[in-house]
Amino acid sequence: MNFPNELERIAERGAHVSGKPVSRVDGRKKVTGEARYAAEFFSDAMTYGFVLPSRIASGRIVSIESRRALELPGVLMVLTHENRPELPLRDAAWQDQSAPGGMPFRPLWDDRIWYSGQPVALVVAESHELARHAASLIEVTYERSSHCTDLREVEAESYPPSTEKGGFEPPPPPRGDADGALAAAAVKIDSRYSTPAEYHNPIELHGCTVIPEASGKFVVYEKTQGVLNTKQYLTKLFGFDDDALEVVSPFVGGAFGSALRPQYHLPLAVMAARDLKRPVRLVLTRQQMFTFAHRPMSLQRVALAANRDGKLQAVIHEAVSETSQYEDYCDVMVNWAGQLYACDNVRMDYKVSKLDVPTPADMRAPGAAQGLFPLEMAMDELAEALDMDPLKLRLINYAERDGNxxxxxxxxxxxxxxxxxxxxxxxxxxxxxxxxxxxxxxxxxxxxxxxxxxxxQNEASALAQIGADGRVVVASATADIGTGTYTVMTQLAADALGVPLEHVDFRLGDSRLPKAPLEGGSWTVSSVGSAVHAACTRLRGKLTALAAEHGGDAFARAQPDTMQLDGEYVVCGEGKAQRVSLRELMTRAGLDTLDAQVTVTPHDRQQSxxxxxxxxxxxxxxxxxxxxxxxxxxxxxxxxxxxxxxxxxxxxxxxxxxxxxxxxxxxxxxxxxxxxxxxxxxxxxxxxxxxxxxxxxxxxxxxxxxxxxxxxxxxxxxxxxxxxxxxxxxxxxxxxxxxxxxxxxxxxxxxxxx
Incomplete structure (x- = not known):
């Protein structure tokens, strides 16, 4: 199937809403409050959780006294490492597809304290206010051990990160002799830079609502960038059968990477709901939003050398960033130096150092946001040393090929x-x-x-379905974290089918829908959009074939490209004079709806x-x-x-x-x-x-x-x-x-x- 040509034919038919500045199709729901987020779903007998954080950065729990909390009427549970349900011993059961290498964090696993703010207890009560008050009555005794939260103190102890699943791909090997070229160059700069730890602060706090149903099925409403990733994580961790767990996330109030992997509130809420056999809502506080994913601090060196004309002779980029004591998180921070500018002598090095902090996580443009800061500042410094305009310097060293x-x-x-x-x-x-x-x-x-x-681009699937009334439903288990996914997918579907935007209902955020990757990395339109377009194009083909078979002589003789949807009708001929209702076509064919599901994978030629x-x-x-x-x-x-x-x-x-x-x-x-x-x-x-x-x-x-x-x-x-x-x-x-x-x-x- 030639997709670009099909898009051109669609444009000729006049449907082309792609490329136009369409307002968000979900905008009205958001401004009127109709859109519901993870902590806004409700069920009878709802209970509420509150997490008690650690007060020390490293050490162990000696004792937890929760008697005073449990004596309060309406307090249902105080969950700690001493009484939590039995869970798999294998680290792999706690892993999700976006986890870095190392041992994943396991909340309430044992008495070990890895960082300040780590959850040490979960209180569940009849109201949020009661749960929070009860948590304040719990007395925890700690045995402190030495800690370090300053990257500069452990920079010398840095090491190349793990290359295990979800871990590190080393920078490209050196090319040429960057150090020698730096030493011999006529003009050079060699500077050190730093970026601090930064924290995702989306408007919507991380939280979930876990609802056990009478059938034994659990429905989990979760703030996530990938319902399938979340379901896979919970299935491995708790041993759910595939049909006994559904993850739903129709709206996400911002995430920026913090919801790529499940955070600690989710397994805690599921533990409590399974034990109590009642719905549990758990929402972190704003302060607790600083106790997990964040952009890691970095210390970087960039050295550049050039001849008098500004042509780069050497590029060196070295970086050290923080990780936790239990995982090796890393960003692709230095590779850009070897890709962005043409140079024969390039060396890049990336290492991490362990701190007593939670594992960092992807934050918008992970690695590039930190790595381009020193590189682009160094280019400016080099331009100053050359007495040259910074834009001219970049054009002189414009890369026509990816040097990496x-x-x-x-x-x-x-x-x-x-x-x-x-x-x-x-x-x-x-x-x-x-x-x-x-x-x-x-x-x-x-x-x-x-x-x-x-x-x-990643592999993705989409389902397209049209009913007798001409309404189109398109679905994929992707997410919309505020980027406009609902709108763009609706546009692509409308284009491929040649129907008005208002006739398309795009659905996402449910683990029952066709497979889609996590929403992140700027690949959602590339991946899911390609699947949506392909599914709708196939559906249109099936629709024209249906009209040709069951619509009468005019449709049997018509070219497929001349057939078009017009509300509840398929039309063709001069001035679209010939028409047949969808309902009649489907009745003749013995159908209630017409469906097409497609999986699209990256093309092999991308590798070149x-x-x-x-x-x-x-x-x-x-x-x-x-x-x-x-x-x-x-x-x-x-x-x-x-x-x-x-x-x-x-x-x-x-x-x-x-x-x-x-x-x-x-x-x-x-x-x-x-x-x-x-x-x-x-x-x-x-x-x-x-x-x-x-x-x-x-x-x-x-x-x-x-x-x-x-x-x-x-x-x-x-x-x-x-x-x-x-x-x-x-x-x-x-x-x-x-x-x-x-x-x-x-x-x-x-x-x-x-």
Whole structure:
């Protein structure tokens, strides 16, 4: 089946809603409260859980006294490691498909304390307030042991991460002699940088509602980026039969990677529901949202060397990031240095060091968000040393092939991003010297950076079904974490079938639906969208075949491409004069509905290419000369991401990424009391994120880019690329305004003045 040609034929028929800025089809449900999230489902005899966290960072539990809590009327259970249900002893039973290498965290497993905030007890009561009060009455005695929560203290103990399942793929091997070329080069820079621990803070708190049914089946409403991953995890852990467990997640109030793998609240809630034989709702507090997944802190070195003309002679990128004591989590942090710019001498190295903290997790553009910050800042520093425009330096070293894989790019419109982004920003008016622009008491600086993210496709399935009334149901067990999945899939289905958007009902977030991968990595449109398009295209083919067989002579003679749906009818002929009702066709064929289910897998020819999205980010920053306060007043983000199915939702994704990049540059920072081994700003009043007053003009646009390799749709995805490179562009703009290089994030008043 030739998908691109079919899309062209659909466009000729006039249905083409793909490529148009369609508003979210689920928007009304969200603003009216009709959309229900994991902790908003209800059942009779509902009970409520509350997690008691550890007060120490490392050690063991000596005793837990819960008598006072259990004496309260309405308290049903205090679950600890001493009385939890028997569960599998094998570590593999606790693993999910996104787990890093090592021993997975097992809540209430034994008396061992791995980190401050670790759950040590679960209280279940008739109300949330009662459960929380009862938890405050539990007395836990600890035996402390030494701990470390400061990456700088253990940097020297770093090691290459595990290569077990879900673990680490080492960086590409060195090419050339980077160290020798660095030593011999005419111009070089060699600097160290750091990024702090950052925390996912979606509006919706992590939580679940577990409902045991009279039949013995359990229905689990969970905040997750993958219902099938969650079901697989619970099935292995608790031994559920396949038909005895259903996971449902129709709406997710933001996740950013924190819901890729099940967090500790989920097994605790299922344990309690199985034991009590009653529904259990468990929602973490905002402070507890800081006790699991987070972006790891990193310490990085980037060294670049060039000849006098700016041609790179050496690229070295080394990074150390944090992991937990029990798992080896790692990001793809350094590989981008060998992919983004053309250079014959490249060396990349990545290691981790263990801390007494929870295992980090993927956070929007994992690895690229941290790794591109020092690389793109180092390129700016090299341009300064060469007395060269930073954009010119990037164009001189533009990579036509992926140096890591020695493969051509399936498409790469980065040069157009540079040119069109610079033109919209007015980059040609930028003076080379720092501290050259000023308005009133503000120093004005312009900075830029490049972004890159892998464009990936995974196997996915979709079901398309049409009824006698012309209504279409399309389904896949994917997720919508706020990215617009409902809307984009509806558009793709409407296009493939040639029907209005309002005739399509797209369903997701239920483990009973056709298989789909986790929603993450910017691969949902590429993967699930390809399956949706293929299923609907096949359904249209079956529909035209049905009309040809049962619709009479006019339909038997008609070309399939001339047949079209018109409400409850199939039409063809001059002016679509011939028509037959769907109900009549299905009655003649003995059908109630017409279905098509398709599984789409990545094409083999993808292996012959490097496939990526690219961006160019231009930033204006203003720094108060007296106070040191920084305002990012203008951002232009030019993105090359293949075919854009919905420019409105795609631009929203990029704008959100830009906001996060500004937050990364100026605001976010997990701050620890290393003596206690405890995070001190685990709330939204002290863990700073941008507010409306911090964000000004953001101009997002997409350059035209055709790619028939990436997937049948030609769409690369935009969820991650928006944040990549933004923090570096902000830091570079601050340097241009002030003449000061700040290589440690976030950039604060203290660091600007230091």
């Amino acid at each position: 894989k020695n493969l051509p790019f399936s498409s790469k419109a980065l040069r157009q991003c540079f040119e069109e982004g610079a033109a919209r920003f007015g980059w040609d008016r930028r003076p080379l010297a720092p501290r050259s622009m000023r308005e009133g008491n503000e120093l004005v600086g312009w900075g830029m950076a490049t972004g890159i993210w892998d464009a990936m 290419y490097s496939i990526a999205t690219h961006s160019a980010v231009f930033v204006e920053a203003r720094v108060d000369a007296a106070l040191g306060t920084v305002r990012v007043t203008r951002v232009v983000s030019a993105v090359a991401a293949g075919r854009i199915v919905n420019p409105k939702t795609a631009a929203s994704q990029i704008s959100g990424g830009v906001v996060w990049g500004i937050s990364m540059a100026l605001h976010e920072h997990g701050q620890f009391d290393h003596e206690l081994g405890r995070q001190m700003n685990h709330n939204l009043s002290e863990y700073h994120v941008p507010v409306n007053a911090d964000i000004h003009d953001i101009d997002v646009f997409f350059v035209d880019e055709h790619d028939d390799i990436v997937n049948p749709l030609g769409a690369k995805g935009v969820g991650e690329i928006g944040v990549v490179g933004v923090a570096a562009a902000v830091a570079n703009a601050i340097w241009h305004a002030t003449g000061k290089r700040v290589r440690d994030l976030p950039i604060t008043l203290e660091t600007v003045f230091a």
